[in-house]
Amino acid sequence: xxxxxxGTGRACPACVxxxxxxxxxxxxxxxxxxxxxxxxxxxxxxDGESISQLAVQAARAALxxxxxxxxxxxxxxxxxxxxxxxxxxxxxxxxxxxxxxxxAFDLNAACSGFIYALDCxxxxxERGRAKxxxxxxxxxxxxxxxxxxxxxxxxxGDAAGAAVLELGDNxxxxxxxxxxxxxxxxxxxxxxxxxxxHDDAQPSYLHMDGHEVYxxxxxxxxxxxxxxxxxxxxEQSQIDHVLPHQANMRIIQSAMKKLSIPHDRYRxxxxxxxxxxxxxxxVLLDELNQAGKLERGQILALTAFGGGLTNGAMxxxx
Ligand code: ACO
Numbered sequence: 001x002x003x004x005x006x007g008t009g010r011a012c013p014a015c016v017x018x019x020x021x022x023x024x025x026x027x028x029x030x031x032x033x034x035x036x037x038x039x040x041x042x043x044x045x046x047d048g049e050s051i052s053q054l055a056v057q058a059a060r061a062a063l064x065x066x067x068x069x070x071x072x073x074x075x076x077x078x079x080x081x082x083x084x085x086x087x088x089x090x091x092x093x094x095x096x097x098x099x100x101x102x103x104a105f106d107l108n109a110a111c112s113g114f115i116y117a118l119d120c121x122x123x124x125x126e127r128g129r130a131k132x133x134x135x136x137x138x139x140x141x142x143x144x145x146x147x148x149x150x151x152x153x154x155x156x157g158d159a160a161g162a163a164v165l166e167l168g169d170n171x172x173x174x175x176x177x178x179x180x181x182x183x184x185x186x187x188x189x190x191x192x193x194x195x196x197x198h199d200d201a202q203p204s205y206l207h208m209d210g211h212e213v214y215x216x217x218x219x220x221x222x223x224x225x226x227x228x229x230x231x232x233x234x235e236q237s238q239i240d241h242v243l244p245h246q247a248n249m250r251i252i253q254s255a256m257k258k259l260s261i262p263h264d265r266y267r268x269x270x271x272x273x274x275x276x277x278x279x280x281x282x283v284l285l286d287e288l289n290q291a292g293k294l295e296r297g298q299i300l301a302l303t304a305f306g307g308g309l310t311n312g313a314m315x316x317x318x
Contacts, residue, residue, distance in 0.1 A: 007066020038249025161282025
């Protein structure tokens with residue numbers, strides 16, 4: 001036994017910035033961003049908003065959708081690159097605001113975080129440690145990018161997505177990997193003021209070698225999906241919905257060419273959100289669920305890549 005997903009939710013900051021809005025302070029254009037990435041607008045947090053608050057909103061929406069009382073939860077796992085605090089974890093704050101005291105911890109696998117969290121959760125169900133659990137992926141990317149670096153800041157947005165899981169047997173196969181590449185994508189830590197070590201403080205901004213990540217991403221998505229679908233004992237034509245990490249439309253299109261999944265099965269919302277890291281897939285999942293586009297029994301294939309460089313794929317029955 002592993003799990004089935006019984007509810008989904010999402011939350012986004014109210015403030016939406018279009019590509020044209022960014023040209024007010026950045027040497028860029030709507031045409032460049034749209035044609036190179038597929039992004040048209042993104043949500044960004046403003047004063048007074050916290051990523052933990054967004055995570056709690058998404059969690060409450062998923063619990064309502066699952067008709068589940070928080071007291072039924074056996075775990076809260078949050079995937080995030082960086083919550084509001086290094087400690088306590090975002091998951092502890094979410095659990096507190098939901099009024100529960102079950103185990104709660106964060107997991108950081110960058111943009112692959114939601115799939116890593118699902119896979120981790122499957123272990124708790126398999127070991128009989130859980131009957132219901134909550135996963136929340138929440139990312140404040142606007143607080144981590146350098147807004148003077150046009151090659152990166154235009155790509156990202158803020159959001160939170162959540163899913164409620166219940167004991168079941170709907171996970172058919174999954175695959176996780178990492179290669180330890182630091183240079184392709186990293187965000188340095190902010191250091192304290194130890195009198196015993198004097199590391200040069202670096203600005204804590206996201207650095208990315210776009211070409212390197214691009215090459216990795218296309219191959220990782222195509223290979224990871226193909227192998228995971230095969231491990232599930234399925235043909236690629238049997239996948240009803242592909243939910244790819246929404247980093248760049250051209251990456252998704254390049255991966256599509258290497259696979260034989262019909263192109264109308266790929267679900268896309270990058271135009272409205274940009275790359276919200278590990279929140280991309282649960283936000284997309286919730287949009288499909290709320291729009292009534294997922295039918296029980298259909299096969300979903302999730303695929304993501306991110307800093308680390310991590311890669312994750314999962315095939316599951318809705
Ligand atoms: N507006 C206008 N021009 C720009 C912008 C911008 N926002 N950004 C870069 N340019 C310019 C560059 O300066 C360069 O100009 P030059 O030729 O005069 O030097 C030109 O556009 C081309 O730059 P490239 O970097 O070659 O552009 P490319 O077509 O490769 O697209 C991009 C860059 C979008 C970053 C692409 O490489 C990409 O998508 N990479 C993968 C990124 C990704 O997936 N990141 C998420 C990782 S997941 C995670 O864990 C966070």
